[in-house]
Amino acid sequence: MTERAVIERVGRRRLWPRSFALRAALAAAGVVLLVCVLGFGWGFLRAQEALRAQIDISVRAEAESFVSDFEAHGAQGLAEAVVLHTRRRGATRVVLQTLGGQRLAGQLPGAPAALRGYATLYPPEGGTWRAVGALLPGGLNLIVAADLEATDRTAAAMAGTLPAAGALAGLAALALGFATARQLERRLHSVTAAAQAVMAGDLTRRLPLEGGGDEFDQLVGTINTMLARIEELVRDMRQVTDDIAHDLRSPLSRLRQKLEAALARARDPGADAETLAAATAELDAVLATFSSLLRIARAEAGLRGTPPQPVALSDLVAQMVETYAAVAEEQGQSLEAEVAGGLAVAGDAALLRQAMANLIENALLHGGPGVRVRVALRQEAGAPVLEVSDNGTGIPPEEHDKVTRRFYRLDRSRNTPGTGLGLALVQAVAQLHGATLRLADAAPGLRVTIMFPNAG
Numbered sequence: 001m002t003e004r005a006v007i008e009r010v011g012r013r014r015l016w017p018r019s020f021a022l023r024a025a026l027a028a029a030g031v032v033l034l035v036c037v038l039g040f041g042w043g044f045l046r047a048q049e050a051l052r053a054q055i056d057i058s059v060r061a062e063a064e065s066f067v068s069d070f071e072a073h074g075a076q077g078l079a080e081a082v083v084l085h086t087r088r089r090g091a092t093r094v095v096l097q098t099l100g101g102q103r104l105a106g107q108l109p110g111a112p113a114a115l116r117g118y119a120t121l122y123p124p125e126g127g128t129w130r131a132v133g134a135l136l137p138g139g140l141n142l143i144v145a146a147d148l149e150a151t152d153r154t155a156a157a158m159a160g161t162l163p164a165a166g167a168l169a170g171l172a173a174l175a176l177g178f179a180t181a182r183q184l185e186r187r188l189h190s191v192t193a194a195a196q197a198v199m200a201g202d203l204t205r206r207l208p209l210e211g212g213g214d215e216f217d218q219l220v221g222t223i224n225t226m227l228a229r230i231e232e233l234v235r236d237m238r239q240v241t242d243d244i245a246h247d248l249r250s251p252l253s254r255l256r257q258k259l260e261a262a263l264a265r266a267r268d269p270g271a272d273a274e275t276l277a278a279a280t281a282e283l284d285a286v287l288a289t290f291s292s293l294l295r296i297a298r299a300e301a302g303l304r305g306t307p308p309q310p311v312a313l314s315d316l317v318a319q320m321v322e323t324y325a326a327v328a329e330e331q332g333q334s335l336e337a338e339v340a341g342g343l344a345v346a347g348d349a350a351l352l353r354q355a356m357a358n359l360i361e362n363a364l365l366h367g368g369p370g371v372r373v374r375v376a377l378r379q380e381a382g383a384p385v386l387e388v389s390d391n392g393t394g395i396p397p398e399e400h401d402k403v404t405r406r407f408y409r410l411d412r413s414r415n416t417p418g419t420g421l422g423l424a425l426v427q428a429v430a431q432l433h434g435a436t437l438r439l440a441d442a443a444p445g446l447r448v449t450i451m452f453p454n455a456g
């Protein structure tokens with residue numbers, strides 16, 4: 001649905017509130033009322049039924065007492081009792097008539113010509129009566145009846161509490177709904193406001209927590225963690241962009257100066273060749289930086305769908321040690337190794353080789369003259385652990401976290417060749433393999449440990 005369509009729809013249905021909680025409250029109130037109305041009907045019928053059964057019993061008892069009058073005092077006695085009863089104007093009416101319907105004593109409007117057993121009467125002047133009739137010797141018919149209007153009113157009054165309670169419950173549901181809707185609106189509004197601030201560029205903005213630990217707070221907590229992560233990523237990206245620009249500026253401007261100077265000079269094949277060679281070296285360094293950055297980016301992006309390949313880690317480490325042992329010896333340094341055989345990990349062999357090379361080169365380059373480098377690969381708790389340590393100058397513990405950042409180099413390394421990307425790549429490669437990278441003081445020197453995850 002387009003935005004416009006949404007607005008039009010909302011406009012058309014303005015009577016029906018947009019607030020979810022309010023709609024829920026209205027629906028709940030409606031259901032409560034409906035249930036109460038149905039409950040009223042059902043309750044009325046049940047009460048009416050029970051009360052009418054009661055009436056049946058009482059008219060029958062009354063008829064029976066008249067019959068005993070008849071048995072004790074004969075027709076005359078019965079007629080007198082009926083007259084007396086009628087004069088008293090009680091709740092019941094009674095009539096004594098012949099079987100043909102001719103009235104002898106008492107009065108019951110709408111009485112049938114003859115009645116035996118129960119009947120419901122609807123007299124012409126209105127109302128409903130419940131009657132019971134008895135046939136007596138001598139062609140007599142006695143009918144006793146009670147008005148049902150009063151009992152029906154009682155039944156209605158009894159059942160009537162239901163819709164009243166329902167109305168109250170409905171009102172309560174509505175009030176609760178309103179309160180919930182306001183509360184929900186308030187909290188959602190604060191989320192919307194914070195989200196808008198973030199969109200407007202304030203990446204430090206966080207959503208307010210109520211502190212109750214409810215579902216809302218849990219959601220807000222998750223969103224805040226996400227915002228913190230986004231902020232971190234954006235800050236990292238800005239930092240990296242800054243660093244790249246900063247780092248590549250000097251070699252490129254040096255290159256430009258050299259070329260400009262060469263251009264201003266009189267042409268001389270010897271000097272030109274020297275300039276070109278220097279320029280090429282400068283460009284090589286720039287290109288090396290770019291390929292390191294790309295390698296880090298590749299490692300950080302993950303394996304991108306290509307499944308991790310099994311890497312014979314023991315063989316890989318042994319090869320790297322062999323390659324660098326000769327280099328170390330030439331420089332008057334030493335490289336010794338203790339490599340457990342048969343260890344393997346799942347991942348990317350080229351990246352692992354590059355990470356190894358970076359660590360050994362760091363030890364040889366930054367460790368100082370005559371440094372002794374030790375490479376160890378062993379199995380710990382079922383998982384491979386790779387360790388590269390040296391007895392050189394080391395890195396102060398407070399710098400351990402920083403040196404894995406891109407372009408970060410210790411001040412003392414300013415004049416040592418390098419880009420500051422070596423440990424950043426090691427970090428990214430470790431992360432790619434689910435491994436933990438740890439820098440520690442080897443007293444003296446640096447010990448770098450990569451703990452791979454348990455393969456099983």
Ligand SMILES: Nc1ncnc2c1ncn2[C@@H]1O[C@H](COP(=O)(O)OP(=O)(O)O)[C@@H](O)[C@H]1O
Binds near residue numbers: 411420421422424446
């Ligand atoms: N084995 C080591 N001994 C002493 N310092 C080291 C060692 N490894 C790294 N460093 C310090 O950490 C910094 C970052 O290392 P790295 O990311 O590999 O960048 P680079 O080697 O290009 O300078 C280095 O500049 C150096 O100052």
Ligand SMILES: [Mg+2]
Binds near residue numbers: 361362421
């Ligand atoms: Mg390095």
